[in-house]
Structure formats: C-alpha cells, structure tokens
Amino acid sequence: MKPSSFEYHAPKTIDEAVRVLGQVASEDGCVLAGGQSLIPTMAFRMAKPSHLVDINGVAELDELAVVGDKLSIGACVRHAAFHRPVVEGPLGRLLAFVVKHIAHYAIRTRGTFCGSLANADPSSEWALTAVTLGASMTAKSVRGTRELAANAFFESIMTTQLAEDELLVEAQLPILSEQTRFGFYEFSRRAGDYAVAMSLATFALTGGVMTDVRVGVGGAEGKPRRIDEVERELAGQVPSEHLFAHAAEMAAAAIDPMEDQQADAHYRRDLVRVVTRRALERAIQ
Amino acid sequence: MAAKIEINVTVNGRRYCIAVEPRRTLVDAIREDIGMTGTHIGCEHGVCGACTILVDGVPVRSCLMFAVQADRKSIRTVEGLAQDGQLHPLQRAFMEHHGLQCGFCTPGFLMLAAGVLEREPDISDEDLTDALSSNLCRCTGYQNIIKAVRAAAQKMRSIR
Numbered sequence: 483m484k485p486s487s488f489e490y491h492a493p494k495t496i497d498e499a500v501r502v503l504g505q506v507a508s509e510d511g512c513v514l515a516g517g518q519s520l521i522p523t524m525a526f527r528m529a530k531p532s533h534l535v536d537i538n539g540v541a542e543l544d545e546l547a548v549v550g551d552k553l554s555i556g557a558c559v560r561h562a563a564f565h566r567p568v569v570e571g572p573l574g575r576l577l578a579f580v581v582k583h584i585a586h587y588a589i590r591t592r593g594t595f596c597g598s599l600a601n602a603d604p605s606s607e608w609a610l611t612a613v614t615l616g617a618s619m620t621a622k623s624v625r626g627t628r629e630l631a632a633n634a635f636f637e638s639i640m641t642t643q644l645a646e647d648e649l650l651v652e653a654q655l656p657i658l659s660e661q662t663r664f665g666f667y668e669f670s671r672r673a674g675d676y677a678v679a680m681s682l683a684t685f686a687l688t689g690g691v692m693t694d695v696r697v698g699v700g701g702a703e704g705k706p707r708r709i710d711e712v713e714r715e716l717a718g719q720v721p722s723e724h725l726f727a728h729a730a731e732m733a734a735a736a737i738d739p740m741e742d743q744q745a746d747a748h749y750r751r752d753l754v755r756v757v758t759r760r761a762l763e764r765a766i767q
Numbered sequence: 768m769a770a771k772i773e774i775n776v777t778v779n780g781r782r783y784c785i786a787v788e789p790r791r792t793l794v795d796a797i798r799e800d801i802g803m804t805g806t807h808i809g810c811e812h813g814v815c816g817a818c819t820i821l822v823d824g825v826p827v828r829s830c831l832m833f834a835v836q837a838d839r840k841s842i843r844t845v846e847g848l849a850q851d852g853q854l855h856p857l858q859r860a861f862m863e864h865h866g867l868q869c870g871f872c873t874p875g876f877l878m879l880a881a882g883v884l885e886r887e888p889d890i891s892d893e894d895l896t897d898a899l900s901s902n903l904c905r906c907t908g909y910q911n912i913i914k915a916v917r918a919a920a921q922k923m924r925s926i927r
Contacts, residue, residue: 487769490789490835514833521792521831522812534789536836586901588819588826588879673900 485524489533496542496622499535500649504624506533507647513537515557516593518585519601543651552618552654557597561590572658572684573615580607580666580682586674599635600650602642602705604740605676607668609636610706612653614682614698620652621645636705661686662694665765667757668701671744677701678744679753681733681761685716692716697729697762702739702754709733712758721766730759774838778803779847787834793827794818796834797844805845805874809903816902819875819882820844826882845874848881856926857881857919866915868906875902880916884923895920 491506493499503513511533514520523529537543543558546568553569564581567574584590584598584607598608599619611617612632619630621644635643644650658664668680679702685695695713700706712729719725739750771786778801785800792811797820798804809817811830818829821843848855857877860866867873876899883890883898890898896913904912 484795485790485792487788487790489769490772490833492835514836517831517833517836518813521833522814524790525812525830534833538836582897586816587883587898588816588828588901589813589831591825591827592831673897 483525483527485521486527486530488531490536491533492536492539494539494541496540496649496651499537499540500622500624503535503649504647506535507645509533511535512646513600513649515597515600516560518589518593519597519603537649545652548657549654551657553657555595555653555655557594557649557651559595561585561593561595561598562587564595565590569657571660572662572664573655576658576664576666576684577611577655579664580611583607583666583668583670583677583680596650596653599653600642600644602636602640603676604639604704604706605678605680605701606706607677607680607700610680610682610698610700612655613700613706614684614696614708615655615658616696617656618654619650620654621648622651623648633708636707639704658684659686661688663687663765665761665763665767667760667764669753669757676744679750679757681754681757683758683761683765685765687721687766691718691720693718697733697758699733699737699754699758702737702750704740709736709758711736716762721762726759726762729762730755733758772835774835776801776834776837776839777841779843785834789833789835791834792830793820793822793832793834793837793842794829796837797829797842800834803844803846806878807871807874809872809875814903815872815875816879817872817875819879819902821878821882824882824885826879843878843881845877848877855881855919856922857884857916860915860919860922861912864911864915864918866907866912872902872904872906876904876912876916880919884916884920888920888924888927890920892917 514534514536543556545556546559564577598606617632664684668677683697685692695716697712734755739747807817809815813831
C-alpha cells in the first residue's frame with residue numbers, strides 16, 4: 483500500500499530535531515533516519531506515524547570518530563560506512579566483518595547503525611554487537627541528555643529504554659585491545675535475510691588461556707544478550723574443540739528461544755548451539 | 768492530506784521542480800510526477816531491488832525513500848545510462864550475454880551494477896556477485912546477469 487499521510491519535518495540541528503520530536507512524539511510522531519525498516523513498515527501500514535522527523539539533514543549526526551578510548555557513531559552514520567575498517571585494530575575488522583551480514587548493498591547505503599539499535603529487531607547485528615562489546619548510547623530529549631548502557635538498553639522485541647520523545651544521537655563502542663580475537667557467525671535462510679540465530683564472541687589469549695571472554699547470542703530471543711554461564715565456563719581455559727562444543731551446549735541450554743515462522747523453539751535452540759560453537763571457532767582461526 | 772511540498776531534484780542531469788505530498792515515495796515521484804517510467808516497482812517494500820536508482824552516485828532502493836528526501840539531490844535512472852545515443856557498457860553487455868528476458872528487473876540491476884562499479888571499479892568477483900544477489904529476477908536464473916555484469920566491469924576498467 484502507499485504510506486498513510488504524515489506531516490514532514492526536516493530539522494537542521496540536534497536541538498531543533500529534539501524540540502520538534504518533543505512536540506510530535508505524543509501524536510504518533512517518530513524519527514526518520516535510514517528508513518530501511520520504517521518505510522517498509524509504513525508501506526504495509528503497520529506503522530502510520532502522523533509526523534516524521536527526518537534527521538538526515540542534521541550534519542552533527544554524521545560524525546564517526548575515535549574519541550578517547552571509544553568509537554563514537556552518530557545517528558546518521560550508514561551501515562556502508564563500516565565496509566572498510568573505520569579504526570585500526572580488531573574493532574574495525576570486527577565491524578567490517580559483521581556489516582556484510584546486514585541486509586544488502588543498497589539497504590546499507592541508507593540504513594544507519596543507530597537506527598538499527600533504536601529499532602531493536604531481535605535480528606539486529608549491531609544490537610548484538612553493542613550488547614556483547616558493552617556499548618553506551620546517548621539519548622536526548624527536551625528534558626535533557628542521558629547515557630544508557632547496552633545491557634539495559636534493549637528491553638524486549640522492538641523495545642528499548644528510549645522514551646517516545648527521545649532521540650538516540652550517538653552510540654559509543656569501546657576500542658578493542660590489539661590482542662582481542664573475535665568470531666561472528668550468523669545463520670539465515672538466504673544471504674541478507676534476517677538472522678535466525680547469531681553469535682559474537684570476543685576474548686584474548688593470555689599465556690595460552692582465554693581472558694576477557696564475551697559471548698553474545700542474538701536472533702534467538704526477544705533481545706540479544708551475553709551468556710554469563712558460558713563466559714564463566716570459558717574464562718581461564720585453553721581453547722579446544724571439546725571446550726567450545728561444551729560452551730555451545732551451555733548456550734543452547736541457557737536460551738529461551740522465540741518461536742516464529744522462521745523457526746520453532748527446538749530448531750532455534752539447535753541453531754544457537756551451532757552458531758555459538760562456530761563463532762568461537764572463528765575467533766581462534 | 769498533508770500539504771504538498773515543492774522540491775527540486777536533478778534527474779539525469781536535468782532539473783525538475785515538483786510538488787509532492789510527504790508520503791509520496793521517490794519511485795512514485797520519478798514515475799508519476801516526473802514521468803520517467805524506466806524505474807520499476809516490484810514489491811514496494813524494499814526486498815526486490817527493481818526500483819534501484821543512484822542518488823548522489825549511491826545505489827538506493829527508491830521505494831524506501833520519500834521524494835521530499837531527494838530535495839537538492841542528484842538522481843540517475845536507467846534513462847540516463849546511455850550517453851549521446853551510445854549504449855552504456857552495461858546495457859551492451861546485458862544484450863550480448865542475454866542478461867534479460869522480460870526486462871522488468873533489468874533497470875534495477877543496471878543501476879545497482881553501475882553504482883557498485885563506479886564506486887568500486889576493482890571490486891572482487893565475490894563481492895560483486897554478493898552485491899548483485901540483492902536483486903530478484905524471475906526469468907533468467909541470474910547466471911547471465913552475472914556474466915553480463917562481469918563483462919561490463921572488464922570493459923569499464925579497460926576504458927578508464
């Protein structure tokens with residue numbers, strides 16, 4: 483269908499965007515960034531916002547820069563920006579590897595990193611990345627600015643801590659140390675389809691044993707999360723096939739899998755076992 | 768109905784001034800308000816790629832942009848591929864390698880390929896195939912499309 487009618491706003495500054503959003507949010511107004519999730523939803527008339535606040539004209543939101551020990555990603559930074567490593571070291575390579583799994587080329591030229599976080603689809607690769615690496619998010623409204631942590635930011639399917647009048651202006655990812663290894667594995671039916679299950683694992687090898695272990699699983703539950711039991715189990719251990727298979731079993735047991743037309747709970751649980759093991763294996767390749 | 772907004776958009780080098788409702792998608796504006804029907808609508812929700820055009824040189828699915836967002840931008844559609852009556856290497860290659868049958872998906876493939884190859888002329892075969900895999904074709908089975916784009920890519924590299 484054609485989208486239903488809306489009033490269009492095109493602010494030029496963050497302050498203006500926040501002010502307008504504050505005025506229209508209570509009347510079903512929302513933010514338009516990449517539009518690659520919002521506009522299809524409007525085409526189905528599953529979403530009928532009466533106002534759209536287009537933030538693509540806010541130059542301040544284009545920033546992508548290393549600030550201290552963080553990579554700062556503005557709200558209008560497109561997925562495509564990450565195709566080539568944006569920072570030296572493991573983080574740049576990790577983002578460049580993960581980004582190839584997001585939708586398709588022509589979607590990645592418009593869709594945004596922060597938009598994916600705010601949309602909070604369980605299959606969002608960036609949401610899994612944010613949670614696993616411990617990202618922080620900056621949200622602004624007419625009431626002020628607040629910093630949110632990734633492990634609390636995602637509440638459930640398509641739901642975050644953001645209030646309806648809050649604009650996610652920036653996300654910050656920690657710069658990973660040079661010794662950090664990472665592995666990412668996603669299962670989807672066809673290339674570019676939504677992830678049915680995916681895992682991101684990062685750790686360092688110190689004296690031959692795993693340290694700073696982070697293992698996140700996404701696509702399987704309403705929101706992505708780190709699996710504490712698995713991380714504790716792996717900490718201080720020497721990597722081995724047997725160890726990773728055991729960790730993968732634990733991840734599968736820990737998950738409360740979603741059921742939808744893509745996969746039932748049993749299949750998803752099985753996929754979590756596979757993707758977790760493969761993510762860990764890729765990290766030591 | 769929200770009041771119409773006047774926008775200025777350059778399409779294939781020519782400036783157009785049109786008045787559109789905010790909800791008017793870019794593909795509908797190109798086809799209906801500007802009158803260029805070379806860009807096709809397949810699914811209207813961003814999965815088929817038939818509506819792919821170049822916006823400021825970048826491949827974009829025009830059903831996933833509102834026309835108002837294209838104000839002051841430069842757009843290229845399939846009508847603008849041929850220059851001075853000369854077919855673009857991609858158009859020639861699609862003909863030579865049977866990269867089309869009904870032709871419905873073709874403008875989307877042509878603009879996607881043109882955009883990808885202009886931005887990354889030395890793109891690897893694997894990445895090129897990956898980029899092309901995002902568009903749907905019901906007729907050809909894709910192999911001849913890949914052959915055509917590869918052949919055009921070689922030609923485009925050699926005439927640089």
